[in-house]
Amino acid sequence: MTAERRVLPKWFSGLSIKLIATITMVILVVTIVVYLPSLANFRSSWLDDRLRVGVVAARVLDAVPDVMALPRNLTDRLLTSAGANAIVYRREGQSQLIELANPVTPDVVVTADMRQRDLPTLIVGAIDTLFAGPGRTLRIVGEGDLDESLVELLMPERPLRQDMWVYSRDIFLASLVIAAISALALYLLVSRLFIHPVRRLTANMLAFRQEPENASLIIAPSPRRDEIGIVERELAAMESDLFSMLRQRRHLADLGLAVAKINHDLRNTLTSAQLLSDQVATLDDPKVQRLAPRLVTTLDRAIGFAQSVLDYGRETAAPPVMAPVTLRALIEDAAFDARLVGHPSISFRNGIPDDLILNVDAGQFARVLLNLLKNAREALESVRADSPPKEISVSQIDSSDEIVLAFVDNGPGLPQRARDNLFVAFEGSARAGGTGLGLAIAREITEAHGGRLILVDQPVGTRFDIILPKTLRVS
Structure with a gap:
């Protein structure tokens, strides 16, 4: 099945970058929500500090008799410490003023009444100060340290606004660092729990779409019990059903193409059998003994051909169940079933190392080995007895990224x-009476394990290579 190749997004793209951006934005929004009350509190504390200097000035005024005036150097020190142009102290209907030697008449005056400390009022005042234009004068009003006393300060608003901007900058930088660290920590956590499993599902679906008849690509569900675990199990079930359906569809298609040939060949074979039977019925005993073997052979050929077709059509095409298998022992068993062990005229050599263990379906993979060894034996048995020594060998070919198994015989090729028509069912047989199903089934099973079965050209004999992915090897 051909399919358009799709490329997975990199780690910091797709869901990953969206997740990081979303987490960062949420943290910044939360920071802004927290920032406004924090800025209002900073402004309130800043104004309270100035009012405390005004209270100190009020105490000084109370300590001085009414007939005396405060020295100029003392008033300047009080005003400088408060950063104010004037300080007014009101008590019992009387007002006292401390101001600069050359007072400046302000153009725009805004009042900050520190007796009103509800949060909305403080936030509105902070925003107003932060974005106010230059040249405004701030009138700060607050209670004194005595009953029914008030302290007022007149001062430029610019120092307060500058300090608020510095504070806002520090808050923004700190929030940015916290947002980045929090986003990274949350990303790593969420990536571990959700993004990585989703990417695994995505990669599996893309790979299986490319090769739906490769059973090694069927996803192995994790033991998770959440929604992702359910998706993995359902995806595995769907891929298994699709794998079985596609293989069965291939079998049915092959059977449909072979129906005409089966009818023709079977009709001819049975016609020959019928003619021979008629002759046998009219012959004396000596001739019956001579013709009977031919009759049996013809009928056996028809029965065998029909049986092979039926077996191919009924094959269940179940996905392979992978398990560690010692390959050398599996080949020895296949050689015994192929009647190579103890063969009078064919020598068999198993060159597979003892420590080569593969993760395969032993039952299905044994069929591949049996078909290849049986075909090699039948090819060598057709060679004349006076030919050079007949040999069949199985060996592992060195490869850095694949497992290559070579099946070689020195037969006629x-x-x-x-x-x-090597791997085409009902077409690829090299001997009379064969169905051509052996190699078709062998290739199908090999592909289900994620590998390939190929014919390698060589001057003498025949060589088939089974090429398997390195991931099937059990280290």
Whole structure:
């Protein structure tokens, strides 16, 4: 099945970058919500500090008799410490004023009444000060340290606004650092719990879409019990069903193409059998003994051909169940089933290392080995007895990124007709009476394990290579 190749997004793209951006924005919004009360509190504290200097000035005024005036150097020190142009102390209907030697008449005066400390009023005052224009004068009103006394300060608003901007800058930088650290920590946590599993699901779906008949790509569900775990289990079930359906569809298609050939070949074979049976019925005993084997052989061929077709059509096409298997022992068993062990004229050599363990379905993979070894034996048995020694060998070819198993015989090789239809069911047989199903099934099972079965050209004999991914090897 061909499919358009799709590329997964990199780590900091797709859901990842959206997650980081969302977390950062949420933290910044929360910071802004917290920032306004914090800025209002900073402004309130700043104004309270100035009022405390005004209260100190009021005490000084109380300590001085009414007939005396405060020295100029003392008033200047009081005004400088408060950063004010004038300080007014009101008590019992009387007012006392401390002002600069050359007072300046302000153009714009705004009042900050520190007797009103509700949060909305403080926030509105902070925002007004932060974005106010230059040249405004601030009138700060607050209670004195005595009953029914008031202290008022007149001062430029600019120092307060500058300090508020510095404070806002520090808050912004600190919030940015906290947002970045929090976003990274949350991203790592969420990535571990959600993003990585979603990427695994996405990668699996893209890979399985490319090769839906490769059972090794069926996702292995994790033991999670949440929604992602449910998706993994359902995806695994869907991929298994799709794998079985596609293989069964291939079998049915092959059967449909073979129906005409089956009918023709089977009809001819049974016609020959019927003619022979008629002759047998009219012959004496000596001739019956001579013709009977031919009759049996013809009928056996028809029965075997029909049985192979039925077996291929009924194959369940279940996905392989992977388990560690010692390959050398599996090949030895396949050689025994292929009647190579103790064969009078064919020597068999198993060159697979003892420590090569693969994660495969032993039952299905044994069928591949049996088909290849059986085909090699039948090819060598067709060679004349006076030919050079007949040999079949199985070996592992060195490869850095794949597992390559070579099945080699020194027989007559494959005819061109067999090469042209090598893995096509009912077409790729190299001997009379064969169905061509062996290699078709062998390739199908190999592909289900994520590998390939290929014919390698060589001057003498036949060589088939099974190429498996390195991931199937059990270290």
